[in-house]
Amino acid sequence: MVDWLRESGAALTLSIHVQPAAKRSEIVGLHGDALKVRLAAPAIDGRANAALLEFLAQRLGLAKSLVELKSGHNSRRKVLTLRGVSADTLRRLLGQ
Numbered sequence: 200m201v202d203w204l205r206e207s208g209a210a211l212t213l214s215i216h217v218q219p220a221a222k223r224s225e226i227v228g229l230h231g232d233a234l235k236v237r238l239a240a241p242a243i244d245g246r247a248n249a250a251l252l253e254f255l256a257q258r259l260g261l262a263k264s265l266v267e268l269k270s271g272h273n274s275r276r277k278v279l280t281l282r283g284v285s286a287d288t289l290r291r292l293l294g295q
Contacts, residue, residue: 202232206286212269213289215277219247224254226293233276234293248272252279259284259292 205212216230221237228235240250248268256263261283271277281289 201290203229203234204286204289209282211281211284211286211289213279213281215251215271215279217242217247217251217275217277219275224250226258245272248277251277255279255281259289 203214214233216233216235218227218235218237219240219242221239223237224239225237226234227237236251236254238247238250238254240246252263252266252268255261256266259266259281261281265282265284267280269278269280284292
């Protein structure tokens with residue numbers, strides 16, 4: 200298991216480092232012990248958080264309700280919980 204991804208029962212926990220207000224939304228690799236995601240949305244009024252959840256749900260083919268922001272609402276460092284996807288599938292779909 201890699202540092203940015205943990206399995207806990209039926210859920211996966213991801214550590215994400217977000218770079219808001221980028222030219223486009225994309226996964227760019229690792230930033231320390233977190234997966235780095237660039238988001239086109241600005242960090243204003245929770246738009247980057249909403250864009251992150253939508254981007255990952257779409258990229259993984261999950262319903263948005265299965266992707267939850269657990270902590271880091273006002274930080275670049277976020278912790279998310281995913282349901283409905285295995286760790287192997289997640290790494291493959293994210294290219295990690």
